[in-house]
Every structure is written in structure tokens, then in C-alpha cells.
Amino acid sequence: MTALTDLAAALATGRVRVIDLTNPLSAQTPTLRLPEPFANLIDFSLETVSEYDAPGPFWKHANIHTGEHIGTHLDAPVHWITGREGHDVSSIPPARLLGPAVVIDITAQVADDPDFLLDIAHIEEWQEANGPLPENGWLLVRSGWDRFSDDQDAFLNADETGSHTPGITAAAAEWLATQTPLSGFGVETVGIDAGRGAELDPPFPAHYHLLGNDKYGITSLQNLSHLPTTGAVLVVAPLPIVGGTASPARVLALVEETA
Numbered sequence: 001m002t003a004l005t006d007l008a009a010a011l012a013t014g015r016v017r018v019i020d021l022t023n024p025l026s027a028q029t030p031t032l033r034l035p036e037p038f039a040n041l042i043d044f045s046l047e048t049v050s051e052y053d054a055p056g057p058f059w060k061h062a063n064i065h066t067g068e069h070i071g072t073h074l075d076a077p078v079h080w081i082t083g084r085e086g087h088d089v090s091s092i093p094p095a096r097l098l099g100p101a102v103v104i105d106i107t108a109q110v111a112d113d114p115d116f117l118l119d120i121a122h123i124e125e126w127q128e129a130n131g132p133l134p135e136n137g138w139l140l141v142r143s144g145w146d147r148f149s150d151d152q153d154a155f156l157n158a159d160e161t162g163s164h165t166p167g168i169t170a171a172a173a174e175w176l177a178t179q180t181p182l183s184g185f186g187v188e189t190v191g192i193d194a195g196r197g198a199e200l201d202p203p204f205p206a207h208y209h210l211l212g213n214d215k216y217g218i219t220s221l222q223n224l225s226h227l228p229t230t231g232a233v234l235v236v237a238p239l240p241i242v243g244g245t246a247s248p249a250r251v252l253a254l255v256e257e258t259a
Helices: 002-013 107-112 120-130 152-156 170-179 205-212
Strands: 016-020 045-053 056-065 073-075 098-105 138-142 184-187 216-218 232-238 246-256
Touching: 002 016, 073 232, 098 120, 120 170, 138 232, 170 205, 184 205, 205 216
Parallel strands: 098 138, 138 184, 184 216
Antiparallel strands: 016 246, 045 056, 073 216, 073 246, 098 232, 232 246
């Protein structure tokens, strides 16, 4: 138990910090808007049942109403047709939800082009500088998009041609899904595909390839700027919804202080 005891001590003394990467969940949290004829999920809301009153004199509680893919959430393989025989949220092995995290920074490229797509060459260049992608790890893409996390219109950045948010090429999605030891892929945007991902081949390739190869997606992350390029540990905590294709999740990073 020495390793766990050391970790507990490091957390208690602040030598290891916990950084919350989760966008707070409320009725104002920006959410995906699919165009017609596709159906959208309901947004998050709370329905008060009692509040220290006659229905509940000593307590306050509420019903939650929400779609699965709302706010910071985990996509499970069964969310996509290519993963339909795979894990739902409740059956994802817990060990796959905790692992090393690495961050690739594309903020400069996205500042010039909100439709920027991360490609294999970008990731290979990152690996030359920082080492291989980690076993059972998570590749987190820092785009700076979390600055729009409380603004629905800016977050989706949509016009008559569609949503303009960064993402990943089809080739890179397939490569990450089939040629790397990752558990998952995380982004600051509303989904793991680019806003114009429907125009790629196959459509929405991050969903198609990653979820079809038992890798998972996390979306609407915040505070990636507070993480080191390598060395953090990610903890993803979705609700274990039986049959669930996704779940709002609390996503935390453990970061060791170096000074």
C-alpha cells in the first residue's frame, strides 16, 4: 500500500493538485444542436420536489432531467453504429477510466482557423518532442475553446454553412483508434468531432473510428491550460448508466507540483 499511502500524503500536502476539467452543469451549459431532420436531446434542468417545506420539511431534493450527451460527458462505444456491440457506460472497465494524460496544444492554429483539423503529422511531431502516447492513456486536445464554455452561440460558432469548431482528420482518427494504446480522446468542444465533421469520410470520423475500436471520448473539457504536456493522471467519473450511450461526467486531473 506504499504507493497509495504516498499518493494520499501528496494530496494532503498539496504536492499533488487536483484540477477540475469539468464544465459546471446547469440549464445554461452549452449543448449540441443538430440540424433538422435530426432529433436533439433535452437540455439539463432541475425540478424541485421539496425545499424545507411541506413535501419535505427537513430536506431539499430535486429530479434531474437531462440528455446523456450534455455538458462535459463521456461517450461510450454503443453511442455509434460502429461500436454498437461494445460497452455501454456501465460496462466500461473502471481501469480504462483512469490513466496518464497528455496534452497537445493547437490554440495557435485554431486562433487562425476555427475549422482546424489535427492530423497524424501534428501528433507525430508532438511525439518526437514528448515521447510516445501512453498505454491506457488519454490524448487531450487544448484548443482554447473552453473560453466559450458559458456562451451557447460562441461555443457552437454556427452560421448558414454549419458549426465551425476544431477537430481531427479522418486519417488521424483512424490512426489513433487502431495504431495507439490510448483509452480515449478528450476535447474542449461540444463533441469529439469537428463542427463540420459530417463533411469528412467517413462522416464524424472520431466517433466512427474511436468508438468502433473500444476507445472513449470526453467533451467540453476546461482548464487544459493548467495541465503539463505530459505527467498528469486523468480520472473520468461518469454515472454507470445501464444501457447508457454516454453520461455527464466529473473529469479530474492529478498534477504533481514541481516547485
